[in-house]
Amino acid sequence: MRSAGRQRAIVIGAGIVGVCSAIELQRRGWAVTIVDRLAPGEGCSFGNAGILAAQAVVPVAMPGIESEAVSMLLDPESPLVVRWGSLPWTARWLWKFRQAANLPRVVATADAMKALYGTSLELHEALSRQAGVQDLVRPTRYLYIARDPAKLDVENGLSWRLRRERGAEIEVLDGEALHEAEPELSREYKRGVRLGPIGYTLSPFRLTQSYAALFQREGGRIVRAEVRALRPAGAVTGLETSAGQMAAETIVIAAGSWSLDLARPLGLKLPLIAERGYHVTYADPGISLNHVLSEAERHFAVTSMEMGLRVAGTEELGRADDPPAWRRAEVLERQARAMFPRANLSSGSRWMGPRPGTPDSLPAIGPLPGHPNILIAAGHGHLGLTGGPNTGRIVAAIASGERLNLDLAPYAPDRFDPTKKPDVAVAFIPGKTA
Ligand SMILES: Cc1cc2nc3c(=O)[nH]c(=O)nc-3n(C[C@H](O)[C@H](O)[C@H](O)COP(=O)(O)OP(=O)(O)OC[C@H]3O[C@@H](n4cnc5c(N)ncnc54)[C@H](O)[C@@H]3O)c2cc1C
Incomplete structure (x- = not known):
């Protein structure tokens, strides 16, 4: 049941990116549910090399x-x-x-990677401490x-x-x-x-699970179900899932390699x-x-x-x-x-x-074109463990209307769409750091 006055957010995907996004949304007052057909961390986040590649550029x-x-x-x-x-x-x-x-794009990408990944170790140290697994x-x-x-x-x-x-x-x-x-x-x-x-982490799987447990301890809900389709209807988006219908004001698609199954029908053109x-x-x-x-x-x-x-x-x-x-x-x-x-x-x-x-090694983070309440956070390639915590902060800041001291254009979900028009919602806004 919906708690009075609290905005609902549903995060699809309990990998490192989804779990970190859910924690950050929760910290901004959202009533958050994660939906995944698997247990937390059983997707790509299960078996990576565990490197928190803060120098990845x-x-x-x-x-x-x-x-x-x-x-x-x-x-x-x-x-x-x-x-x-x-x-x-x-x-x-x-x-x-x-x-x-090509060189100019590579240099711009290097800056965008540094901005996203440079704080990885500090952010994981803080989260793992809060989750009680700082030894990891x-x-x-x-x-x-x-x-x-x-x-x-x-x-x-x-x-x-x-x-x-x-x-x-x-x-x-x-x-x-x-x-x-x-x-x-x-x-x-x-x-x-x-x-x-x-x-580095001694176990990327146990780390993701521990973050998910922290999310639940702080009142978050995890539902084990397959999401089949998103049905946007004004300010609320419905979800068709194997466990029945769900709905929320904000949806975050953090479904890793499967994200396009849900985002493509809504018009996202992302390789x-x-x-x-x-x-x-x-x-x-x-x-x-x-x-x-x-x-x-x-x-x-x-x-x-x-x-x-x-x-x-x-x-x-x-x-x-x-x-x-x-x-x-x-x-x-x-x-x-x-x-x-x-x-x-x-x-x-x-x-x-x-x-x-993605072809340029940068994830897609932000609203789907034409769907301001449906965000995607996917495409971290070799660096999803590294980028999970900062991506979560960016997702939650966008959903909550916070100002970000970060140029989001390099991560725009529609940056590969040749028909796209500049999107003011994800332009550079000086101010508060996410
Ligand atoms: C061999 C290898 C080594 C790596 N080494 C590193 C490393 O050292 N450092 C690093 O930073 N990164 C590394 N990575 C990359 C990193 O593992 C990934 O970028 C990261 O795990 C992606 O996380 P995610 O949350 O986006 O996706 P995932 O962990 O795959 O999570 C997505 C979740 O969405 C769920 N899902 C999908 N569709 C649906 C649906 N329709 N309904 C319900 N649930 C759905 C899936 O079940 C899954 O649990 C490595 C990857 C590999 C393969």
Whole structure:
């Protein structure tokens, strides 16, 4: 039943983005319900690499990506895979991806990434404290590693320039210095680059669940149901769900890779696909790491977590619900064994998760065109865990009519729509910080 005088908000999706949005709406006085067909954190937020990438300013679409992508697509061990059966879904996305890979756009995207992700560690530290799980969030540094030092050219590489110009601390560790910093690493690796400060979580799943529990303790409701359609009708939007009809003044679509199923029928033109990634987690590896590792040639990450050593990566462009191709996980397993020759990596648990990806690596945050009370918060790609808390604050500020000291245009949900007109509701408004 509706409590007198309180505005209702329904958040669709109990992943990290939906749960953080629900908490922030609740803190602004909304009566909030989360609806998800799964339990909190069981979507893509379940099995990520746990990195709170506060220095993330480099989009996937970088100048020169085309030639790199072609050689990757020809390599069976490559981290990049296009599921050819999904080409009707991915072709337009790939075209927009190519358009995003130019220097002026990349520089603008880097600024927008910094604005969204730069406070990630502090925001997760605060939320995890409030949720009573502060031990799950830790400060750390990345260690990028390569066998060929030329692959980590911090002096001339554009990605390093983007990071340095936005405040990252960068330290090169060659030869012995690298192996002193990370002793379990194979001697085949010749160069490391330490980058920070960043953070990581010991369990992205338990972190999302703990935030959901905090939301419930503070009076929030979680309904386990599938949302089938949204029916806007003036100031109230109805929801058709597997558990019956629901309604609220504000709806937030935070349904990850599935968000378009609900937003497209309302007219949103957003290229959003599943950038499917895999992990293998080794429960008893016999080693632990001093850093979060990022393999610069094969593009995968390794994190020491409470459930073991997690090796995570792969960019398989396709549809969220296609069955996993476990040979992708086998590639990660082979690469992990080569990376840590002394570790016990005989058997690990495998997982596939669909990252909700846009061509320019920026999420869509804001109202759907023509539907001011229906917001979308989706498309964080490789960085949804990192961006969950700040996205939640932005969503709640927009819904509550607060002023934001942030230019929202880079995240506009209709930014890829060629017919769009400038939207004053998401323009830059100086004033209060979200
Ligand atoms: C291998 C891998 C490694 C990664 N590593 C990192 C990392 O280190 N750091 C980082 O920041 N990010 C990382 N990511 C990305 C991150 O995991 C995602 O960006 C993030 O989980 C997306 O969160 P979300 O809440 O948008 O989506 P999800 O977690 O997928 O949540 C969406 C929810 O919506 C629900 N839903 C969808 N449709 C409906 C419907 N119609 N009705 C009801 N419910 C619905 C789903 O059940 C799901 O629970 C990684 C991803 C992968 C795959």
